[in-house]
Amino acid sequence: MRELGEFALIERINAGRVQTKGVLLGPGDDAALIAAPDGRFVVSTDMLVQGRHFRLDWSSPRDIGGKAIAQNAADVVAMGAVPSAFVVALGCPADTPLDFVDGLADGMWAEAARAGASIAGGDLVRSTEIVLSVTAFGDLHGRPAITRSGARVGDTVAVAGRLGWSAAGLDVLSRGIEPTDDLADALAAHRVPRPPYGAVLDALADTAPHALTDVSDGLLADLGHMSEASGVAIDLDSAALADTALAALAATLDADAAQWILTGGEDHAFAAAWPPGRALPAGWVPIGRVCAGHGVTVDGIVRPGTGGWESFSGADSAPAPGPR
């Protein structure tokens, strides 16, 4: 990167990229200009740090770029908004290979396209460790934002997307287990989460959930936030959460599939509280219900030691990247 320099590198990253129509003015000036048709925009930002949120020996540059976009797009969709654009700030050492930046950008653009949006601008600076900061924007199409605070007693709690597979992949990588075909799904889930954006956005044309969140810190942690914000309790049905394929995988690894499902983050599935008495939209599976009280239980019991991801816990040089 040192040979090419900042401005030539930015030109290289942006060469041939086609902006989606919501990007009214893309890279190249002091700032970008994005459409916000209903007079508002949703925004979420996440920072990913090398060694902490990703490892270069575990994920390809393309995987890392895709995941960075996916987790931010999931936050925007978790408000009920359609992704409209992203901006990306990247810090990396001057001796970073150009291949890394090319792969990262390709992965970001591919996932942005999956989410229906493009990358409207960014910043490129030098740093000691690789740091990626993504900001995602979304358009609510005139609808109210769907927060975590609207869950009501009697609502059906449901998820769209898989749970626990990313944690299984992380477990495999952390334990240095030789990858086999049987582990491919879990590794892919960890490396390249595919949030089911459509399961949320297609449903919203007909009906909105009372509360919605993405599952990034772990199911119990994220539903804990919903329960607290809504002033309700949530009880989950362990049978509804069971995943035969994941359980089989866990058995071969002497691991606990329920732990992966309940506390693993990074799947970027969606969890919602749907009004009772009507069919769930396509892609949603019921896993529990909203009750009076507070806290999250499984089959009526509080599960111990399930706090979810916390950025500043543990040793400073955490070897394994984890959820956010």
Next chain:
Amino acid sequence: MRELGEFALIERINAGRVQTKGVLLGPGDDAALIAAPDGRFVVSTDMLVQGRHFRLDWSSPRDIGGKAIAQNAADVVAMGAVPSAFVVALGCPADTPLDFVDGLADGMWAEAARAGASIAGGDLVRSTEIVLSVTAFGDLHGRPAITRSGARVGDTVAVAGRLGWSAAGLDVLSRGIEPTDDLADALAAHRVPRPPYGAVLDALADTAPHALTDVSDGLLADLGHMSEASGVAIDLDSAALADTALAALAATLDADAAQWILTGGEDHAFAAAWPPGRALPAGWVPIGRVCAGHGVTVDGIVRPGTGGWESFSGADSAPAPGPR
């Protein structure tokens, strides 16, 4: 920070903060919601890295926070937009003192208030070096965005804000010169730039420049971008750029004031090409004119070695923070 943890720290940072009215939904959910009254928003993002863009022994946490917001707000104002909100992602080691985060947040909120906006959300992660990524939003109030590409032959080139003072302050710090009262202005300019947002935004009620940019990479570099984007040449008048106080300071330090003025970045002044034949708005000083041709000259002559700031030039462990 390790003792307090991520969620308590976020709560602490946000305690008692009052969002401006354009922030429809602030921190606490998957994403924030910001007003975009005219159906568009301007966005700019910048990353600041410890040791590269700031030094803890040169600037207070409050200074660093203020500068991070100022440089992003300046980018938004340089499009002709009124700042509406910011989001901030912060990476820092787990042993970072709470005082640092408190000071940083106070500095950010104070400068956001100067710009008329508030901090609507963010992210907090662990990293080895301190990294700050700010994304700024602005509202054009229905006006067209003012890019760098509209300068026309005959336009008056003018600046709002001081030039060269931040570079003078950086020079003092880099050379380890004992700070005296005479150096206070330069040090303050480097540590806490105060972009003259009002000089741009007040003018826009009456008249818009043909082209506008902030001066962040150095006057010659930034006007070079304008000249290239507009397909014109720009000739500066060295007499109009002269600054008696800065020249006096340069003399005592055996430095070149013209070099500071022409190539120093980080003042976050504004430079614009104004239509000829009418008075400049308040706060603007003419420094040259737009001519046919290409490139930027001073008194008709190309000044050598004035390329401005480039992120990946020089050694990997740059000791002195520099412009962006």
